[in-house]
Amino acid sequence: MLKSVKTGLGLACAMVVLAGCSSTDTDDSAQQQMTQVQEPVVETPAQETAVPLDNVVYFDFDQSLLKPTTRELLIQHADRMRGNSATVRLEGHADELGTREYNLALGERRANAVRDFLVLQGVDAANLEVISYGEERPAQAGSSESARKMNRRVVIN
Amino acid sequence: MMKNLLKTVAVFVAVSLSVGARAQLVVDITSGIDDPTPIAVSPFNWSGSGVLSEDVSGIISADLRRSGLFAPVPQADMLSFPKNPEEVVFRDWRILGTEYVVTGRIEPQAAGYLLTFDLVNIFGQQKMFTKQVSGGSRQLRDIAHRAADEIFEAITGIRGAFSTEMIYVLEEQRGGRPSYALMRADIDGARAREIRRFSAPVMSPMWSPNGQEVAYVSFETGRPAIFRENLSTGSRQQLTNFKGINSSPTWSPDGTKLAMVLSKDGNPEIYVLDLNTGKFTRMTRHFSIDTEPNWMPDGKSLVFTSDRGGKPQIYQLTLATGQVDRLTFDGDYNARPRVSPDGKTLVVVHRSRGVFTIATMDINTGRMRVLTETTLDESPSIAPNGAMLMYATKRGDKGILAAVSLDAGVKYNLPSQRGDVREPAWSPYFD
Numbered sequence: 001m002l003k004s005v006k007t008g009l010g011l012a013c014a015m016v017v018l019a020g021c022s023s024t025d026t027d028d029s030a031q032q033q034m035t036q037v038q039e040p041v042v043e044t045p046a047q048e049t050a051v052p053l054d055n056v057v058y059f060d061f062d063q064s065l066l067k068p069t070t071r072e073l074l075i076q077h078a079d080r081m082r083g084n085s086a087t088v089r090l091e092g093h094a095d096e097l098g099t100r101e102y103n104l105a106l107g108e109r110r111a112n113a114v115r116d117f118l119v120l121q122g123v124d125a126a127n128l129e130v131i132s133y134g135e136e137r138p139a140q141a142g143s144s145e146s147a148r149k150m151n152r153r154v155v156i157n
Numbered sequence: 158m159m160k161n162l163l164k165t166v167a168v169f170v171a172v173s174l175s176v177g178a179r180a181q182l183v184v185d186i187t188s189g190i191d192d193p194t195p196i197a198v199s200p201f202n203w204s205g206s207g208v209l210s211e212d213v214s215g216i217i218s219a220d221l222r223r224s225g226l227f228a229p230v231p232q233a234d235m236l237s238f239p240k241n242p243e244e245v246v247f248r249d250w251r252i253l254g255t256e257y258v259v260t261g262r263i264e265p266q267a268a269g270y271l272l273t274f275d276l277v278n279i280f281g282q283q284k285m286f287t288k289q290v291s292g293g294s295r296q297l298r299d300i301a302h303r304a305a306d307e308i309f310e311a312i313t314g315i316r317g318a319f320s321t322e323m324i325y326v327l328e329e330q331r332g333g334r335p336s337y338a339l340m341r342a343d344i345d346g347a348r349a350r351e352i353r354r355f356s357a358p359v360m361s362p363m364w365s366p367n368g369q370e371v372a373y374v375s376f377e378t379g380r381p382a383i384f385r386e387n388l389s390t391g392s393r394q395q396l397t398n399f400k401g402i403n404s405s406p407t408w409s410p411d412g413t414k415l416a417m418v419l420s421k422d423g424n425p426e427i428y429v430l431d432l433n434t435g436k437f438t439r440m441t442r443h444f445s446i447d448t449e450p451n452w453m454p455d456g457k458s459l460v461f462t463s464d465r466g467g468k469p470q471i472y473q474l475t476l477a478t479g480q481v482d483r484l485t486f487d488g489d490y491n492a493r494p495r496v497s498p499d500g501k502t503l504v505v506v507h508r509s510r511g512v513f514t515i516a517t518m519d520i521n522t523g524r525m526r527v528l529t530e531t532t533l534d535e536s537p538s539i540a541p542n543g544a545m546l547m548y549a550t551k552r553g554d555k556g557i558l559a560a561v562s563l564d565a566g567v568k569y570n571l572p573s574q575r576g577d578v579r580e581p582a583w584s585p586y587f588d
Contacts (some may be wrong), residue, residue, distance in 0.1 A: 062468075097513065099493040099506050099535055100360055100580070101405045101418065102462055102469055104381065105425045105446040108402055112424075131380050132402060136358035137335075142554050143533065 053077055055156040056139075057114065058149060061097065064109040066117055074114060077156060078121030085127060090114050091155040092132040093139070095148035104134030114154045182346025182558060182571040182578070189225035190566045194312065196221060196257040197230040197250065201272070202240040205265035209297060213263060213272065216301035216345075217308065220319040223345065223560075224309060224544075225567025230255055242275045242284045250279045257285075259308060269293040272300050276311055285311055298347060318540045319344065322584040323547060324352065324362045324371055325558060329576030339373060341388070344540075344547075344583065346558075346571045352388065362582045365408050371582075372396075372406035372415060383417055396430065405449050409456050416440075416450040416459055427461055427474065440474060441481070449493045450474075454500040460484065462492040471505060471518075485518060487525040493536065498543045502563065506535050515548050517563055528565040538583040539563070547571075547581040 055077075057070040066074070081088060092111030094103035111130040119125045140147040198214045198221070221227035232238075236249045239260050250258055261274035269292050276285040288307050292300045299320060306317030327338045337359045342349035353359075357376035364371055365385075372385045378398065383406045386393035397403040401420035408415055415430045419437075427440040427450050441447040445465035452459055459474045469492045471485040485491040490508035497504065500520070507516035507527060515529045515537045529548070537548040545567065547560045552570070556577030559570045571578075 096533065098469070098490065098508075099449065099462070101449045102446065102492050104360075104402055104404050105418070105420070105448050108420055108425070109446065130401065133358065133376070134360075136360060136376070143551060 053080070056153050057156075059110055059152040059154075061095065061148075061152065062106065063152075064106065064113045066113055070114075071117065074117050075121060078118050078123050081118065081123045081127065082121070085124075087127050087129055089155075089157040090128060090130045091157060092130065092134075093137060093151055093153050093155070094135045095151040096135050096138065096143065097148065098135075100134055100136070104132050104136075107132035107134045110152075111154050114156070182342060182349060182573050184219070184223055184346060184569055184571060186223060186225070186569040188566070188568045189222075189228075193226055193228040194257070195228050195230060195253070195255045196259065196308075196312075197235055197253075197255045198259040199235065199238050199240070199261075200232060201261035201263050201274070203263045205263070205270075209263065211297040211301065213297055213301045213304075214259070214261065216298060217259065217305045220302060220305035220317075220345065221309065223569055224319075225562060225569075226309075226313060242277050242287075245277050245279075247279055247282050255279055257308075257312060259304075261304070266291060269296060270300060272304060274304050274307075276308055298343065302343070302345075315544055316542045316586075318542045318544070318583075318586070321541060321586065323538075323558075323581050324364065324584070325549075325581040326359055326362065326579050327573065327576050328358075328556070328579070339371070340578070353386070353391075360580060361405055362580060363407050364582055364584050366410055366412045366585055368585050368587045372408065374404050374406065383415075385415075401425075407451050409452050410454055411456060416452065418448045418450065427459065429476075440476070440479070451494050451496055453496055454498060460494040460496060460503065462494065471503060484520065484523075485525070486523065487518075491516075491518075495537055495539050495546075497539055497563065498541060502543075504537045504539055504546055504563070506537070515546070515561065526565065528561045528563070529559075529568075531559075534559075536580045538581050540583050541586050547583050549579040549581060 053076050054073055057073060090111040092107030094106045111132055115128045115130055118128060138151045140150040198218045201214045203209055218229035222229050230253060239245045240262060241260050245258050256279055258277045258279060259274060261272055264271045271289060271291040273289045275287045278285050290300045290303045302320035305319040309317035321344045322341060323344055324339060324341050327340045329336055337355040339352040339359055339362055340349055341352050355375060355377055360374045362371050362373040370385055370387050374381050375384055381403050382395055383397040383403045384393050384395050399419050399421040402425050403419055405418040406415050413432055415432060417428055418425050419428050424444055425446050425448050427447050429438045429440055443465050445463055447461055447463045449462040450459045458476055460471055462469050463472050468489045470483060471491050471494045473482045473484050488507050488509050491505045493506050495504045503518040503520055505516055507514055512532045513534055514527050515534045516525050516527045518525045531550045533551040535549050537546045539546045545560050545562050547558055550557060550559050556579045557570055557572040558578050558581045561568045
């Protein structure tokens with residue numbers, strides 16, 4: 001039940017933001033609308049913070065593009081980060097395919113993509129710290145495609 | 158005359174920090190050339206007391222076999238065990254098809270051993286040389302490798318690299334958590350020992366050109382930072398602590414500079430650090446990923462990986478002008494270039510049909526050749542004689558080291574008995 005509420009919220013936010021992004025001067029109003037949408041769905045702020053958000057987002061091979069589902073999730077993260085001065089670490093990772101140093105760069109590119117998106121949502125860039133581990137810290141060992149999928153990720157900590 | 162005949166093993170201090178934590182690598186030869194040269198290393202005479210701790214003639218045989226160019230005769234097939242050239246019966250060895258015989262004598266010395274060894278050409282019916290190698294009481298393996306170098310060079314004309322070493326990364330589980338170590342071993346995998354242990358990932362080890370230091374990337378500070386460490390004293394220095402990536406250190410051929418990758422400007426760029434002045438100079442300016450620099454032997458340009466064309470490919474940067482030229486066009490993924498000692502061949506990680514292999518490219522013609530047949534091959538490192546390279550691959554889910562000759566004829570694996578091993582760095586010559 002909670003899960004479906006979360007997804008619904010994410011979709012609503014994504015639609016509002018996408019609409020906001022299509023014109024140049026509506027960022028602020030988009031954010032305000034998001035807040036408005038948010039309040040009726042989630043009953044109290046106390047409950048909102050009690051629901052943990054997924055803190056891992058995934059990528060395609062050699063890609064740093066944010067998938068639509070990732071954007072939805074990041075919008076929810078941004079809602080919680082705005083006005084909060086805690087530092088958040090964005091840890092970029094890559095799968096085992098390709099070379100280690102290149103993957104270090106790829107992990108950073110992914111974490112930067114998440115950072116840039118969060119900043120667009122109004123999160124203070126000074127509170128976001130990017131670090132890449134490349135392929136050095138896999139979430140899942142092994143060479144299966146399912147393991148690789150889990151390893152091409154950014155962890156929001 | 159005596160000077161030519163007498164070769165003395167340089168005594169280098171082997172820093173063994175943790176004898177208990179051994180991760181021995183065992184050679185497993187998978188292919189050699191079609192027609193290797195038959196050679197017999199007759200068991201050496203030992204004129205001291207007790208039993209030697211190492212089988213010196215056996216180590217020489219193993220070195221020559223691992224080169225893929227030789228087929229050492231098993232002791233069981235030998236009709237006699239000559240100890241000097243006068244005892245070699247040419248007819249007996251001709252019957253076996255043996256082309257060369259090595260004889261030798263080990264004598265105790267005040268602080269170690271002296272090996273006198275001879276190379277005999279059976280079909281030419283003549284002694285090619287007699288040489289001597291000496292070393293300390295714990296250097297029998299060094300003595301053997303040095304003798305193998307001499308034998309290899311006399312027959313092939315290529316300088317032997319059996320007395321070189323390698324540094325690699327070991328990852329294993331300790332108390333349910335990953336533990337990492339920079340390891341150092343003889344190039345045959347023996348005498349593996351820890352240089353340093355880490356609780357966070359360590360990567361990209363690179364020997365200094367004089368073989369005295371190693372540069373590497375450690376995450377111990379919470380972000381990747383570049384260190385240089387003296388291999389004899391164990392003292393080390395953190396060279397970088399910039400925001401973002403600090404990676405891919407690589408020494409200039411004269412050892413005065415370190416090329417590296419820093420992303421402090423927003424995305425990964427190639428920098429050169431002058432080790433004397435501490436000054437960093439930015440070498441690339443591009444919004445794409447620029448990484449994995451390696452010096453050309455003349456020190457005048459760098460090759461590196463960039464995805465400025467959309468996919469990772471190899472580019473060459475001329476340091477004096479800043480001009481960048483693309484070198485690879487074959488395949489949609491070419492990365493982590495290493496240049497052969499003669500500057501003529503590029504070794505890269507190459508993807509074709511979704512499989513990552515090690516390939517060479519002739520820099521003049523652009524012709525590319527795939528050397529390996531496994532699927533997750535990476536981190537090639539070329540021997541100082543340019544004959545072989547070591548790389549990392551997977552067997553099952555386990556990281557192992559493997560070697561292949563630059564002409565692809567010779568292959569062997571060096572699986573670790575413990576943990577995952579990767580990122581081999583082949584040492585330079587130590588003299």
